[in-house]
Amino acid sequence: MSVSTHSTVVRSRWRSIDFLTAAMLSVAFGVLFWAFDSFVYPVVSLAFVTFPPAAELTLGVWLLPAVVAALIIRKPGAALFTEFVAANIELILGNAWGFEVLISAILQGVGVEIVFALFLWKRFGAGIAALAGAVSAGLEIVVLEWWSHVFDYDWAWKLAFLAAGLISGAVIAGLGGYAIVRSLARSGALKAFPAGR
């Protein structure tokens, strides 16, 4: 009897290693966010105080877990799960936005899921990653941030804010996430995943 290790499980069904890799990815990013929130972001946000929409150029950093998870695990739900767990970690450790991070995470995760679903979880190139990052950022801004954080901005500024977010999502989360996955694959860390072969 010969059993191929992959025909025994439905392709979209999650294995234990999928769940744990996604969850540990959230934890690793949780640590990086914790460092970023406490050491880097205060400096960045001070630097951007003269032109606030530019601060939205950092949005992509928070979208990275979703894009990276989708590129590695390649299964429906990976982006949403990873982003949501990362947000819970941020909430528990303490952050600037409290409960709102959970809503953000759902929107951001869904944004990434939509793009990979459009390509039926069959394409995982840099272009798709950039698109996923941009859609994720767009959803977050249009559905949530326009109505909470920047509600009183003039529309022109709201659009500038959106543009900065889209660029950040595409470049930092999309292309950056793609680059992270590439170098993880090169280091041999993704042996258990299609992305590593």
Place this chain on the structure above:
Amino acid sequence: MLLTGPSGSGKSTLLKALAGVLSSTEVGEQNGSIVVDGVDARTEAAVGLLLQEPSDAMVAESVTRDVAFGLENRSLSPSLMPEMIAKALRETGISHVDGGRTNELSGGEMQRVALAGVVAMDHGLLLLDEPTSMLDSQAAAQVREGIVNTARSAGATVVLVEHDVTDWLEHVDRILVLSPDGKLVADGATHSVLVDHAELLDDLGTWLPRKSAPVPAEVSLESVHSRLVEESNQPSVELRGVTIERVASPLNVTTSTSSSSGRVVFRDVNLSFYPGQITAVVGASGVGKSTLVSAILGLVPISSGQIIFETGLGLPSMSPRRLRPKEISRLGQKLGWVPQNAQRILESKYAQKLSGGESRRAAVERALEHQPAVLVMDEPTIGQDRNSWKDVVGRLVAARNAGTTVIVATHDPALIQLADRVIDVGLLAETNESSFAERPSSAHSSGRSRIGPLAVLAASALLLVGSFAVTTLMAAAVGVALEAVALAVASIWIRFTWRRLIPGVIAVLSIAISTWLLNSTHSPVIAATAGLRVAFFVLPGVVLASTINPSKLGDHLAGRLRLPDNAVVAAVAAFQQFERMVISWRELRFIAAFRTGQLQSGKRSSSLSRSAAVAIAMVSEAFQIASRMSVAMESRGYRPHLDRAQPRTWMFGAPWLTSDTILLVVTAAIAAVPLLIRLSSG
């Protein structure tokens, strides 16, 4: 039954296959089938598995939750669990940590708790993968005793993988030997295998009981420090009045309700290390061997005193502060270092393919490449078979003969015997390994939070909805003032971490400022209203969130919100690794700077690309932990890829408290205030 063979012969893989966790955690072809008690091993967890690294097996915050993990996966009734857990802890001889936090256990205690988690499931077959290799002899003996007792009382078959068979022999009935290419080369009763295949076992590097210690291999190194050897009465490293505190865990810093300061490990220690000498730093695990050698490297900052290097080396002396990356890289030029997790200091591409023992051996080779004046090593002989031991220790002796100052933290008796000097850290340390009861509890918010996590989330959601009705400065100010009063009153019963407000306040200010700039009216009133509207829903949420305990959040998300069990279980288990990841992030950053000192000039990388490399290394470590955890968890019945007959049970359930209802009612009233003000003002 004992299974032995050289590194890389497939012992661990065979164990995983027996446990039925191979196909879902690794890639490859599996031929044939494995039948345990008449059942295909892949479909049901009928087998207990204990792995090398104890912290990979810890899946829960508390000892109780951890031992309950397998029982919950088996859908047992929560009412049966306390008794089964107590029994398992008793059988493994670890009852005294019942009720403690897994993060506060020593390695030996963790390994026994992991064993208890396996034992509680009452399997007929117990698989152990070098369960004592990471432990010092005392802790190893305790774990061994726990295993032997359990096997006896439960009547279970035990399959053990081990390099060093010496201490197990009296308990083992049968020995199997694998060759380097994974073939079974010997199988028989313990005594007959030892006698008939003595030569074979020796060739394969198995550690056997014998009178003579192994002889280190002859390695010659160019003598680089002849000048230092001549004046060897001059120490090359000197600790003067050094005090070291164990750094408070980052998780406690951020989530603890009380400010926990570091615990003093060493006070006012004076020590000298000399060139051309091997100094062994010894002592029970947890007493501070690693802390001491890490301080010499500058990885652990000292809190008072000084560490001075011989002046000819041109190294910065260490005082109570963190080193700058440039200083770390200068240390990297003159010092050799083999960390306990040796993979970290090797090129990641290369290290992934090596086992623990192999990467320690490679790191020793690498550390000697640039002819260091001082060589610092943390347990370099763990996981070495007899042959690789000779090679590793041979290099160490050669370095000593070449005039290097060799400092090695170790619990390996054969290595200690070779040392020129032995420093027992137990005699220096401020507190000996305290018993669990005396250990200062980190006062985690765990047991003491009086409100459930879902009530906190629901309250935050109510405030977010309520904030949309904030249109006037008056409504915003009244709302925020009411919240402040309510929180102040609540803080009589509930301990909040007020410090958490700082980032939120900064965010609120930045919103007010940017609105003032980017709203065409440039009205300060609109700006203040915008800031306070955000403050209205953000600030109370941030304060309330400081009461959330991750394990309880998991209980509630699965039990009350019906989020998928498999996802919640993985998330909660992974969260337990947060502290470990913060520590590894710090060490990886240090290593990145340390290694630049060893690279040829011109090959220096920018600090940005170095940070990126550190982030990649950390994520890749997280993935390695994930894969080992998934093996440990699958062997305890976590099988998301299989259909379940019954849903998983949760020992602690998701109780809704009276205080949760009170919180929601009060919050709903406050959340409605802006709307009422808006309606009443027409």
